[in-house]
Amino acid sequence: MEWRFFLLLLIVPIHLFGQITVKDDSHVIIPDSSLRILTVDEEISSKDVILKRNEFIQSKDSNPNLGLSKFSVWLSFDLENKSHSSDYILDVAYPILDDIELYEVDSLGQLITKGHYGIFQKFDKRYYKHANYIFDLDIAPNQKKQYYLRVKSSEQIILPIAIGKPKSIWEKLTKENIFIGGYLGVVLIMSIYNLLLFLSVKDRSYLYYVLYVIFLGLTQLGIVGFNFQFLWPNSPHWEAVSVIIFACSSSIAVLFFSDHFLKLKDNVPFIRPVLLALFFLFLSSILLTVFGYTQTGFQVMQGATSIQTVVLIITSLFALRRNYRPARYFFAAWSILLVGALIFLLKDYGILPYNLFTSNSFRLASIVEMALLSFALASRINIMKREKELSQARELTISLENERLIREQNIVLEQKVEERTKELTESNESLHTALVHLKEAQSQLVEAEKMASLGQLTAGVAHEINNPINFVTSNVAPLKRDIKMIWDTLEEVERLAFDEGLSKEEKQTRIDAYKEDIDIEYLKTEVDFLLKGMHDGAYRTAEIVKSLRIFSRVDEDALKYADINEGVESTMIILNSLIKDGITVEKTYGDIPKVECYAGKLNQVFLNILTNAIYAIDKKFGSTVGGSLRIETGLHNDSSIFVKISDNGTGIPKAIRDKIFEPFFTTKDVGEGTGLGMSIAYNTIAKHEGKILVESEEGQGTVFTLVIPIQQNI
Template identity: 55%
Template sequence: MKKYSGFVIVLLLWFANVKGTTILSDATGIKLLGKDLWVLKSSKEMTFEEVKASNDFQKNMQDVPNLGISSTSVWLRFTLANESNIQNALLHIAYPILDEVELYLPEPDGSYNKVLMGEILEFKKRRYQHPDYIFNLDLPKNESRTYYLRIKSAEHLILPISVSSATMLWEGLSKENSISGIFLGAVVIMFLYNLFIFFSVQDRSYIYYVIYVASVGLTQLGIKGFTFQYLWPNNPAFEVKSVILFGCISGIAALLFTQKFLHTKQNARRSHIVLYVIMFLLSIAFVVTCFGLEQFGFQLMQITTSIFAISILVVSYIVMKNGYRPGRFVFSSWSILLAGAIIFALKDYGVLPYNTFTSYSMQAASIIEMALLSFGLADRINILKKEKEASQAEALAIAKENERIIREQNVVLEEKVKERTVELEASNEELNTTLDDLKQAQIQLVESEKMASLGQLTAGIAHEINNPINFVTSNVAPLQRDVNILIDAISTMENLSMSGITVEEKQKQIEDYKEEIDYDYLKIEISHLLKGINEGASRTAEIVKGLRVFSRLDEDDLKIADIHEGIESTLVIANNLLNGIKVTKAYAELPKIECYPGKLNQVFLNIISNATHAIIARLGEGAGEGELKITTRSDSESIYIHISDNGTGMDENTSRKIFEPFFTTKNVGEGTGLGMSIAYNTIKKHNGHIRVDSLLGQGTEFIIDLPIMNKISET
């Protein structure tokens, strides 16, 4: 047997080569299977039985198969013969962004078991926790078996497939992980450094660049599968889209950065518009990918990315030729990135060998590109500094010239002043006499007005302050009642918790008890009562403040507030005034606005209070036929509040005076005349408008419009 064993082995090797079998020997190392693969493509999905019976497999002639983009699954077939001492041969597919990777493992009885991996499954379901796809081949020594692989992906199908021992595979992957770690460290440093500078200088170029660095880093790490492993391992639905989405974001951020950094609107106007068109196409790719059209989104992103890479080179070259120095940094950085992309692509198409340099050329080029752009941003600070110094020098020269002109004009003006002084001295004595007379008359008028205003204030202030105080005290009793109910509820819960009945029975009794005391409404009522007490106290303080100069109210905090909440809280406060009056509300969906909520609530309360008095004056108390209607609406810039009543209404003369300080139609002691004046000044303070429409005997409507977002006046 020993005599003929060498001959038998040679014969087996020859037979294996004839049949397309890959021989694993101890000297093989890591064996690329590219040229030993048979590929089957079909326009429709095929079953495994159909694939086994098919004669349409084509021999692959590339070390790393580049199968393009396919909407259906691609099948691969290969045969392995184990003539080595490897106990556990591993199949390694070094392309993490595959949606589905399914290996069909042959059994001795001729049947096949299948193992499914891919981005469609959670990461933890993989046997080996690595971004690449690693399968046990279960190939005993001195045996030959045929395997089938089913591959499906929305992205480009590039399949570096190899077979090796576990030791050699993990050693190689460890080196590759170290390279990816270096790339990640560079990205993090660039991100944090430029983010810090952005917070220091507040230049939008930096935030665009920071977004670009982050999205490029996530894209490159996503291609290597690390984002799926560490960031969202339980979200395969997002993983399928992530590389495309981050690729689109990085493209848009790069275009925005280029526009801002190179001032393309001034330095390359036509190219500036082209960049917007490319951004629009990337946005479409982003949106369609979000809606599940990953393959179309990938193809559109790939085409658009190629266009925008060339466009940025052209734009930066134009700007550089026009003498704007930042163009040099953009042109050189994108040239390097494009070179890295070309090397990476030539590797995929088999022009260049598949090795560490070609596999990581894109990441290395990205690091160099990001570093050069960071240098460009730093250089831009120096440019801005020089421009600022030149501007200051120019401003100083202008100031000196203006000073000279002013001195010359002062000489001329002094001569004219002397001439006019002679004329003015002649009439000065007569004017002084007239001025003294006017001052005396003015003092008498002011004193008369003060006494009249003071009389109106004294008569009405007691009533104005008494209303909110009465409302606060009226809320105490129901609040005490509700608190007592809650105390009883706590006691009941304690008794139930100490009882020996089952948990289910306890829960049932608790739910019955909550329904008995109407627990949900009780919470709402307590909240409203507490809010009403607070509003009543606040309103009392606001009335006292309102007695100061009307155009100068003390400032509260400026907040983003919901107007409907303010109206509702005001209705709670004014509830005692609304007895027998129907309140109709027609609220539209309103955005929150920037305002002083407390001051607006005072406006609503003043209008509602006047409306109730007008309704009662026309219909009588308890008539039950009065109606107060509150309607809201909005447009892109403002919100509008309509508050109308069917009260006595006003004639034209009264409507004109309604917002004047101390003007009132009420009897002495019933009002101060400050309410609508305060309302007018409050709305004016918000840069809004308030107007009144009224017909005598039919009712009154107040219309308030307030800007949604606006810098509120400080006066």
Template identity: 45%
Template sequence: MRKSGLFILFSILLFFSVNVSAQSPVIFEGENIVIGNHVSILEDSSNRLELAEVRQSKAFVASTVEIPNLQLSSSDFWLKFSIRNESDQDHIILALEYPMLSKAEFYSMSDGRVQKLSYNTSFSHRKYQHQNFLFDVYVPPGATKDYFLRVKSTEQMVLPLILGTPKVMAENLLTNDLAWGLFMGLILVMIIYNFFIYLSVRDQSYLYYVFYSLFIGLSSITLSGYTYRLILFDHPDLNHLGIVIFPGLAGIAGNLFMMNFLQTKENSPRMHRFIYLSILLYSVAVILRLLGFDQASFRAIDFAAISTVFITFIVTISLSLEGYRPAKLFLLAFTLFFTGLLLFVLRNLGIVPYNNFTNYTKEGGTALDVVLLAFALADKINTFKREKEKSQEQTLQALKENERIIREQNVILETKVTERTYELSQANTELNQTLIDLKEAEGQLVEAEKMASLGQLTAGIAHEINNPINFVTSNITPLNRDVDILIDFIQEMEKIGLSDLPVEEKQRLIDEQKEELDYDYLKMEISQLLKGIQEGASRTSEIVKGLRVFSRLDEDDLKKADMNDGLDSTLIVINNLLSNKIKLEKSYGDLPLIECYPGKLNQVFLNILSNAIYAINKKFGEREGGVLKISTVSTDTKVIIKIEDNGIGMDEGTKKKIFEPFFTTKDVGEGTGLGMSIAYNTIRRHQGEIQINSTPGVGSEFVLELPIVFESIEEDN
């Protein structure tokens, strides 16, 4: 990525605002010295300038900071500086403490010596076995020499330049290695220790912490060059990938750790979604680096880190204000990590001085972050432990209290055993009486439902009886009249018979009376009237007999009965409901007598037939077309009765609930909701089965299966 036009314009303005030729030489007196503010810088955006052209260029801009920050750029940068040696050593070392340079070329103007180092070169080919770029500088005591340095990097380039004698430089590098050794040892100890804890407790927070510590450690040592120096010395390309991949994986693991450790999904659901955004940015950075988009991947890491900082502070501060203890420890650890990173950035920007303290703020912050997070995990475990101990203590106190109460209760119970036994005996007697009452109530409920059904049909039965009764009553009046006439005729005949008239005269008078009365018609009319009265009485007798057969209120004992007769008697009772609009189709088989309670089964037939007629009327209303089919058949062990209608039918929900007490699909006042429940219990009591086949809008079929022989089963008390 080339620098923006704004930065180029800034460089030009800086060129005209400073005296580029007046940059003072570096005065070297034998101690290590940072020379960043003694160099002039030229950006070669074309990457084609050679030393001869650079020496003639007047576009150099003097640096005013100890550590030049060359930003993220694909340009070559030329640095020009002079060294005046006022020490007693003629051999000096120039160290570039930035291991991620793609290339570094050091030019000495006095002897034409060129030293070239490249990040892509195997570590074993370097003269100095160190990850920093080290160059030999030979300046006789009291002399001044000019030098040029060309550098380039695919990463953001912050370039500390340090001069020192070989001995002092070696001591400084050794101190640096020791410090890094302590850092890596600490990270490794935290990883191993917490991994073993994870194996013990199986808490995912520990697993995420282990991965976070591993990758944050690898990130630090990779950015400092130790991965290149100690692990991937012959594979600089892999080390190059690790510069972004390790921080990316550290960011992903760190966000997952925060989500799990702080339970952000439950404790901060709004910010929980934004954490996934940071994870996505880190993942994009890793993918870009793997695909070879180096600068884009570095920029993606920057955006991911910024989003993570904001999200982490918002989550941890808000939860800390709510008094959530894990969030407080997490906030402290992240604040120290962020502070160390911030001081490191401020050092690179020249705001804070370059010294041994500021050199290790990033690593120090990382180490404190890892250690404090480990303490936070341990505190979480200790919190769980304290809560468990508190719970156990409360349980122990409860057990002691229970033991005391039990002792006291035992004393009380010993004095109340007799009293309680008596109370239990009384309660048992009451329960037995309640059970008897419940059974009686159950029987009364069944009979009440039966009587309710009969009550609804009373008007129809009255209509059925009323027809033949009306026929009888209508014949009585003319019969009385004819009888009166006949009595009068008999009296007249008596007078004629007792008179002294001759026989012929008596016969003539009798014939005249017969002719006057129309005696032959009178006989025929009386005969017809008597016959009508006899038919009405017979029809009434049949209806009453059918009703008596149907109800059988006096038959509570098990006896043998014909189911065909039971169905016919039920049809007599509900004959008025059928009217002339519903077609009745009967197909009776030759059935054996079965052992049953006939009256209870007749009530089952009544409930099912009434519901069938109701369903047909709901569908057809006053129109014709309704069909009610009744069929019976028997097998060796059972009788099968099918009652089928072409009414409105039932859906699955109704079929599942139809046998529940008080469930009804009828309007208010049209049904109690007990009929089908009683029918179901009655069939089950007879050790039979009842099945329903129904399709909405087509109709329903009830299939009753009753055993021929009733196997006696002792009922539960």
């Protein structure tokens, strides 16, 4: 009995110490040690809580910080109404709780749900349309009630609780909302202003700063529940992870901003690997959160953020040691933010009181930080502007000095140019004279080539005509003799015919004897032979003259349709004297249409190539047999014909094959060629829009294929 009385003495004071009393003159009550807390290592029901009511521990803080917990945390408090009003509400000012439920103990000792909210449900489901969790406390005057509060969160659990009349609570919330609205205004102003500066100066530091401010603002607005209330009230799943993702995104933007703004590559290069490691920590926090490990992601984010703050302050100090002046604002900004974060944490752990200043200390510090970073950017731009002005001044000085040097150099250069111009004038006159001489020499060489071809042509024609003419002239004397004998025979017959002293038989006998004496039969045969020889010689001479006319083509300066086979054949007739008995000539003329061309110029091409082929055969075989010259014509395609000239002469060495069409290049001995024949041939075929294909093997022979369009596109 005594121990029960002693236990009652212990319990009653605790119960009385944990009671909250409201009166008519009460505005907003923030419980301090009136809260009792129960932490469990598993989820328990409301019935189990009643059984564990003696395990609740008295809170020492008016703003309990319960840390991280995988399971629900229970709070209990007693409320006594000593006022004349029954209208009171409970405000839990921590909107990022995942789940919160208020229970009231009825007269039978059972727990009755007074309200159940959280980010698991859409915002419209809340009775009071506010980011905080607000519950009605329906308690009559002079009545006492006991309440239980169950909370659960994947993030840190902090419970800033306030109890009061609706008017007082709403006045308190309005002040907080006004401050949050002002914070939002600062975020928008800083974002838009620096975004416009970025679009103007194109400095990436401004872009990183804008991203940092936007994500930081979204993070802070998410913590106070504004995002869920106004931006995505129907997306509770996104609300559950958005704060962590925004916090990591703002930190990543800060890393890029710091690297670019502080020029870490030049000023503090050894710190960049640390920033890279922090980047991957924040990235892993985002991935963990997205894949459902929200509490782990929050812990990684929280740890990385703490490290980042210290690292950036140290980094700015190193940059200051390198006399990088914009780092002063950077150091001041992060130092102030660190102070604001410390005040916020000390408030959460009950060291500092929970009020409007301490609950918004981090936001106040972030406003100052944003302003200082903006000043830092402006200072950086001013420094860059001054550096640019100094650079421009130096460039102007250098430019003026260069201008002076240029003026002096111009005078010297003008003198040198004048001297050089005089030298060039003299040189140009000399070159002009040399060019005139060169053109004259070229004309002479071309004329020499023409004369060489003409000489070759004349020699061939003379040789060809000489044979039949000689044949005719050699037959004239025998023919005159035979004709004289015929005239003598006619006179003898006439004499005998008019001799009246002879009988007819004697006349016939004497005529037969005379005919036998002069061998009249042989005489007739000889006359026929001589006439036939003279006819053949005359015909041969006419054919040669015809070939010469075809070859020469007096109309060669005009495009006309010509028979290529006829042109090749006339060239062969002219060159017949060069072809020795040991050379076999094979001609295969295809059925080809007439070709629009300069016929005389093409005949000159055939002459040059055939002459070279005969020369190569003679050089290889000499007077022995075995030489072969083959000529073939035909259709190359629907629009062109070909002329192929093949020989089995000496061939063209590979080393000089690319030079055979160069002017003045020749392999013949001095006096045997000018080196212009193949050059003229190449230019003539090119003028006809054709081409010359060469195949040759040294010691085996050469094949020239001329491809000539049937119609010229002129």
